[in-house]
Every structure is written in C-alpha cells, then in structure tokens.
Amino acid sequence: MSWLAQIGVDPGGIALFYGICFLGPLVLLLLVLCVYLFVILTGVMSGTLPVWFKNRPSRFRRRAQLDEPMIVAYDQLTREHRDAVFALRHDVFVGEQEIWSEPDRDGLDPDCLHVLALMKGEVVGTCRLLPVELDGRPGIKLGRLAVSRARRRRGIGRAIVRRVNVHLAEQGVEGVMHAQAQLEDWYAGFGWRREGAVFMEAGIEHVRMRYTPGSVS
Numbered sequence: 001m002s003w004l005a006q007i008g009v010d011p012g013g014i015a016l017f018y019g020i021c022f023l024g025p026l027v028l029l030l031l032v033l034c035v036y037l038f039v040i041l042t043g044v045m046s047g048t049l050p051v052w053f054k055n056r057p058s059r060f061r062r063r064a065q066l067d068e069p070m071i072v073a074y075d076q077l078t079r080e081h082r083d084a085v086f087a088l089r090h091d092v093f094v095g096e097q098e099i100w101s102e103p104d105r106d107g108l109d110p111d112c113l114h115v116l117a118l119m120k121g122e123v124v125g126t127c128r129l130l131p132v133e134l135d136g137r138p139g140i141k142l143g144r145l146a147v148s149r150a151r152r153r154r155g156i157g158r159a160i161v162r163r164v165n166v167h168l169a170e171q172g173v174e175g176v177m178h179a180q181a182q183l184e185d186w187y188a189g190f191g192w193r194r195e196g197a198v199f200m201e202a203g204i205e206h207v208r209m210r211y212t213p214g215s216v217s
C-alpha cells in the first residue's frame with residue numbers, strides 16, 4: 001500500500017470507505033434477520049404472533065390471489081360454478097368427513113344463496129345461506145361451509161364467514177348455524193355465539209350458533 005501513500009492517498013481512509021459501504025448494510029441486514037427470528041421464536045413459544053408479522057407481505061401476496069367472496073342465487077350460478085361447488089362439497093363432506101355416503105343433495109340448494117370464494121377463477125371455498133324463520137322473523141341459516149383441502153389455513157374460511165356477516169348486516173337479519181363443535185371458538189372469533197348444549201348431528205358433535213349483526217364490534 002506504500003505506493004498509495006506515495007501518490008498521496010491515505011490507505012486507512014480507503015479501508016474506512018469500503019467498510020462503511022459494504023459492512024454497514026451487512027450489519028443492518030443481520031440486525032433485521034435477528035429481529036425477525038426473535039419475533040418468530042417468541043411468537044411460536046408463546047403461541048401468539050404479532051399482527052404485523054401475521055400480515056407480513058408474503059401473506060398479503062398469498063391472500064391477494066383470493067377474490068372477495070361473492071354471493072350468488074342458485075339460478076344465477078354458472079354451470080361451471082355450480083358443478084365446482086357440488087364437487088367441492090362432495091370432496092369434503094362425502095369423501096373427507098364421510099357425513100353422507102351419497103351425493104350431498106337435500107333439495108334445498110335452489111332456495112339458497114351460495115357463497116363462492118374464487119382464486120384465479122377456481123372455486124376454493126363455499127357455503128350456502130338458507131332463508132329460515134328465527135323467532136318469528138326472517139333469518140338465514142349458514143351451512144355447508146367447505147374450503148378445498150389443498151387451500152386450507154390461508155384465510156379463505158375467514159373471508160367467507162366475514163362476507164356472510166356483512167351480508168347479514170346488510171339484510172338486517174340474524175344468522176344461525178349448526179357448527180361442528182371443534183370450530184366453536186373459531187366462529188366465536190367472528191362474533192357468532194353458542195346457544196345451548198352440544199348435540200350430535202351426522203355422527204359429529206355440533207353446537208348451534210347465532211350471529212346478530214351489530215351485537216359485536
């Protein structure tokens with residue numbers, strides 16, 4: 001380096017310059033990684049993850065592919081969507097949960113509104129809304145909620161239930177459902193409240209749940 005000194009350049013200054021240019025960002029990157037790892041580890045250990053971590057960009061990207069669930073009357077469903085809804089319900093309730101051994105048709109579908117969650121045009125989640133009478137007033141019974149097995153735990157079920165809640169609020173009616181008991185807490189997170197004791201339906205423990213728009217913030 002003596003030749004640098006001979007031409008009047010300070011080698012120490014050059015080292016400092018390169019140190020700031022290259023080591024600075026590297027140290028910053030390591031710091032960010034440490035914070036990220038700390039959040040994951042503490043979140044996993046305590047069973048909770050901060051909202052900003054749950055909503056991190058990667059999750060946004062995955063969820064961005066999901067269209068806002070739409071609500072369609074039976075006779076307005078395209079042939080393709082109708083077939084996809086029945087195929088999905090068959091896969092989940094007949095194939096996976098073995099609730100029925102036959103195709104899942106009870107003749108009520110034409111009376112229902114159908115909720116469709118689409119991802120790039122593919123039906124990945126569904127449920128149906130049957131008009132019923134609740135305490136002498138018009139209400140809606142939510143049923144047949146199913147999300148494609150390959151797409152679970154990505155917020156599709158949540159998007160559907162939230163869409164149903166908005167629909168109930170818009171219509172000013174209450175909703176009821178017979179929920180599988182294991183999902184009670186999950187539905188409760190959307191403001192649905194349990195009514196009465198656990199009962200058996202189709203060989204599975206169920207609870208009746210009700211949603212009253214405006215009852216929760």
Ligand SMILES: CC(C)(COP(=O)(O)OP(=O)(O)OC[C@H]1O[C@@H](n2cnc3c(N)ncnc32)[C@H](O)[C@@H]1OP(=O)(O)O)[C@@H](O)C(=O)NCCC(=O)NCCS
Pocket residue numbers: 092144145146147148151152153154155156157158159178179180182183186
């Ligand atoms: C229930 C169902 C609709 C949820 O859809 P989803 O898109 O996976 O739900 P989301 O991603 O919005 O929410 C996931 C949360 O649902 C809850 N959940 C999902 N399946 C559950 C189960 N079998 N037991 C308990 N909680 C469950 C959990 O809280 C989960 O959160 P986690 O991933 O942090 O544990 C879907 O699992 C499904 O189609 N199941 C089979 C059919 C069924 O049981 N329908 C409901 C009839 S009442």
